[in-house]
Amino acid sequence: MHIHPYERLWIRLSVIMLIVFGIAIALSSLTFGIEIPGATRRAVATGLPVDATPEQSWIRELGPGRYEVNMIARMWGFDPNEIRIPKGSTVTFYLHSQDVLHGIKIRGTTVSMMVIPGQVGRATYTFDEPGEYIFLCHEYCGLGHHVMSGKIIVEG
Numbered sequence: 691m692h693i694h695p696y697e698r699l700w701i702r703l704s705v706i707m708l709i710v711f712g713i714a715i716a717l718s719s720l721t722f723g724i725e726i727p728g729a730t731r732r733a734v735a736t737g738l739p740v741d742a743t744p745e746q747s748w749i750r751e752l753g754p755g756r757y758e759v760n761m762i763a764r765m766w767g768f769d770p771n772e773i774r775i776p777k778g779s780t781v782t783f784y785l786h787s788q789d790v791l792h793g794i795k796i797r798g799t800t801v802s803m804m805v806i807p808g809q810v811g812r813a814t815y816t817f818d819e820p821g822e823y824i825f826l827c828h829e830y831c832g833l834g835h836h837v838m839s840g841k842i843i844v845e846g
């Protein structure tokens with residue numbers, strides 16, 4: 691089969707670029723500790739019912755500068771929707787959905803994941819810079835989706 695030299699060149703360049711991108715993704719995930727968020731466990735296994743209520747959300751201090759947040763997403767808000775922590779805190783978020791598919795994106799951080807009903811999503815982030823970090827739902831979840839937000843206040 692005859693392939694024109696220019697076409698062969700472009701095929702080779704495309705394959706090389708795919709390999710370079712693959713290596714870049716692998717290196718960046720290893721270097722920056724980026725991990726694909728996923729279901730860490732079923733909601734039932736944590737003792738938290740699939741239809742968890744806002745009262746079952748909490749912020750827990752595990753030790754100096756280490757926190758756990760049990761966050762519930764529902765139509766149309768997050769519980770808790772305001773979190774205050776000192777600068778330099780490492781926070782592990784456990785996310786539950788009370789009703790439908792939601793998402794969370796914490797602006798200015800690497801935290802971004804889907805919140806799937808019946809599953810628990812987990813993400814950890816260290817807040818080194820003081821300021822306000824807005825978080826919002828990034829999966830369309832109905833009429834009030836645009837008001838589904840909250841903030842993390844990192845005190846310096």
Ligand SMILES: [Cu+2]
Nearest residue numbers: 827829831835
């Ligand atoms: Cu939404």
